[in-house]
Amino acid sequence: MSRTFRNLMVTGGAGFIGVNFIRWLFDQPDGPARIVNVDKLTYAGNPLSLLDVEKRAGDRYVFVKADICDAAKMKEVIEKYQIDAIAHFAAESHVDRSIVRPDEFVRTNIFGTYTLLQAAREHASQIQLFHHVSTDEVFGTLGDTGFFTEDTPYAPNSPYSASKASSDHLVRAYHETYRLPTTLSNCSNNYGPYQFPEKLIPLMILNALEGKPLPVYGDGMNVRDWLFVTDHCSAIWRVMTRAAFGSTYNVGGRNELPNLRVVEKICDLVDAKAPPLPGGKPRRSLITFVKDRPGHDRRYAIDCSKIERDLGWKPAETWATGFERTVAWYLSHFEWCAQVRSGDYQKWIATHYA
Ligand code: NAD
Ligand code: DAU
Numbered sequence: 001m002s003r004t005f006r007n008l009m010v011t012g013g014a015g016f017i018g019v020n021f022i023r024w025l026f027d028q029p030d031g032p033a034r035i036v037n038v039d040k041l042t043y044a045g046n047p048l049s050l051l052d053v054e055k056r057a058g059d060r061y062v063f064v065k066a067d068i069c070d071a072a073k074m075k076e077v078i079e080k081y082q083i084d085a086i087a088h089f090a091a092e093s094h095v096d097r098s099i100v101r102p103d104e105f106v107r108t109n110i111f112g113t114y115t116l117l118q119a120a121r122e123h124a125s126q127i128q129l130f131h132h133v134s135t136d137e138v139f140g141t142l143g144d145t146g147f148f149t150e151d152t153p154y155a156p157n158s159p160y161s162a163s164k165a166s167s168d169h170l171v172r173a174y175h176e177t178y179r180l181p182t183t184l185s186n187c188s189n190n191y192g193p194y195q196f197p198e199k200l201i202p203l204m205i206l207n208a209l210e211g212k213p214l215p216v217y218g219d220g221m222n223v224r225d226w227l228f229v230t231d232h233c234s235a236i237w238r239v240m241t242r243a244a245f246g247s248t249y250n251v252g253g254r255n256e257l258p259n260l261r262v263v264e265k266i267c268d269l270v271d272a273k274a275p276p277l278p279g280g281k282p283r284r285s286l287i288t289f290v291k292d293r294p295g296h297d298r299r300y301a302i303d304c305s306k307i308e309r310d311l312g313w314k315p316a317e318t319w320a321t322g323f324e325r326t327v328a329w330y331l332s333h334f335e336w337c338a339q340v341r342s343g344d345y346q347k348w349i350a351t352h353y354a
Contacts, residue, residue, distance in 0.1 A: 003241045005032040005085040005128065009077065011068050011116065012090030013037030014045035016195040017133070017229055021087065022050060024233040026057055030241065034060050036081045038074075039090065040067045046340055049194045068112035074119040078126065085129040087240065088116055091164070094198055095137070098160035099294055109163035110170070117174045124180070131240045132171040132184045136225070136250065136300050137161035139186070147303035148186075150248050157295045168248075175246040183243045185236055187251040188302045191322065192229035193329040196340060200224075201323075204263050205330045206337060208270040208283045218292035220260030223299040227253035228322035231315035238311040249311070252302025255319040263287055265319075269327040 008025075012018045014037065025031045035057075039045045047054075047063060054061055062081065066073045068090050077083065090112060092098065092105045113132070120127045139148040140155030154169075156162040174180040191201040204214050235251040243249060257265075267283035277283065307313045317325070330337060 001242060002030065003129065004030060007034045007036060007081050007083050007085075008032040009036045009038055009081070009083045009086045011038045011086065011088045012045070014039040014041055014047050014049065014063075015089060015093070016044070016199075017190055017232060018089040019046070019049040019194045020192060020229045021089065021233045021236065022061075023053055024230050025237065026053060026060070028237065032085070034062065034081070036062045036064060036077060036083065038064045038066050038068065038077055041065055042092075044093065044196050046194070046196075046336075048336060048339060069107060069115050071115050071119060074116060075122065078119055078123050082126065083123075084126060085131070085240070086116065086120060086127065087131045087133065087236065088113065089133045091167075092160070094196075095158045095160045096198070096293060098158055098163070102159035102163075105159050105163040109160075110166045113167035114170055117170055117180065121174060121178050121180055124178075128181060129240060129245075130171070130174075130180055130182045131236065132168065132182065133236060134168050134184055134186045135161065135164050136186050136188045136252065136302055137297065138165040138168055139300075141297035142299040142301055144299070147301045148250060149303045150186075150250055150306055157297055172246075181245040183239050183245065184248040185239050185251050186248065187232050187235070188225035188227050188253060188300055190227055190229045190232050192326050193333070194336070195229070197337065200259065200262065201266065201326060202330060204266045205270060205327055208267055208286060209274050209331065211277050211286065213288040214263055214267070214283075214286045215288055215290040216260055216263055217290060218296060220263070220289065221258045222296060223256050223258050223301065224262075225252045225301050226255045226257060226262070226319050226322070227251065227315060228317035228325070231317055234316075235307060235313050238307065238313045242311050249307045250302050250304055251307060251313075252304045253315050253317075253319070254302075254304070256299075256301050257319060260287070265323055266327065269323060270331075273327060273331055
């Protein structure tokens with residue numbers, strides 16, 4: 001069994017994973033006829049990342065600047081573009097920001113997901129699938145051993161992960177109660193091109209390049225399971241096109257690494273690819289241990305055997321190939337990096353998408 005879709009709505013398609021998903025999907029033979037990207041363009045959303053796609057795809061791509069909490073607008077988009085499937089990425093996604101200002105996380109991640117689910121439910125004869133993109137952080141933290149499976153009880157520890165857990169429960173409830181055709185994926189840490197440089201890997205690449213301190217939280221021994229972003233995209237598409245309604249799938253790279261090792265590897269790659277620092281000192285010398293993140297989950301590790309077994313999915317990249325590609329991408333996209341980090345970017349959005 002493999003589903004096909006005509007008009008796919010992608011929420012948050014101007015963010016890191018959404019951009020990669022749209023770019024990746026336009027290259028697939030079984031992609032939808034049209035993609036409608038609905039994004040509010042917060043600080044994390046960047047339509048620049050899709051300018052070339054916009055030109056190439058013509059009528060097959062539409063961008064709508066909108067907030068997923070706006071029920072009337074969601075209804076309008078679903079009707080105007082005859083949406084038959086929704087891939088829901090839009091979220092506030094950064095744990096550190098959620099610790100400082102949880103309100104937007106509750107609003108977008110919980111109320112926004114509810115608003116979309118409700119809009120889908122109100123168009124039940126039209127919507128063939130609602131796919132919810134979620135995170136392994138809903139499962140909380142692991143000790144030195146063990147893996148998260150689809151049956152691991154939820155135990156979120158940050159306002160971000162609590163808001164994502166809540167949205168997952170709403171998706172489950174809309175399937176159980178209203179028979180909305182849903183699928184859900186919980187993925188580990190992504191990295192790759194177009195990631196906003198507040199997250200560990202792009203932040204470290206750009207700081208290392210510029211000779212700035214590389215802030216490592218706590219003892220640097222917190223472990224994450226790293227997945228190259230297009231491997232996440234292919235997993236989502238497998239689930240969307242082949243998984244049973246109401247099912248959930250864990251997605252991970254079997255690439256567990258402590259943060260300190262990640263930062264050291266980034267330093268070595270930047271040393272190898274970029275001009276040397278003054279005095280020729282190695283970038284590892286920039287590593288600076290700083291105060292730990294409150295409630296910092298110690299270890300994430302995904303058991304992805306269900307998606308491998310049921311849907312035949314496998315990641316294409318290892319951390320070694322993926323880190324190399326990622327560092328090379330950031331070192332060759334200075335303009336993108338400068339724009340997303342500058343205040344001018346907000347002005348650019350105001351003129352282009354008013
Ligand atoms: P991101 O922060 O890079 O992008 C989020 C996008 O959502 C941005 O384009 C932003 O403008 C948009 N957005 C935010 N609030 C909105 C609103 N109210 N209405 C419409 N659009 C809004 O995030 P990302 O890293 O691309 O993550 C995408 C999804 O994947 C999220 O749901 C996240 O929880 C999930 N996820 C991320 C990772 C990861 O490692 N980055 C891993 C697993 C799951
Ligand atoms: O596991 C999936 C999650 O991965 C996603 O759901 C989130 O949206 C995504 O942001 C990511 O969350 P993390 O908190 O794991 O990612 P982040 O890049 O913020 O941090 C990765 C690890 O590195 C974490 O243990 C904290 C640490 N860290 C992070 C930053 C930004 C540092 O040591 N120094 C830093 O400056």
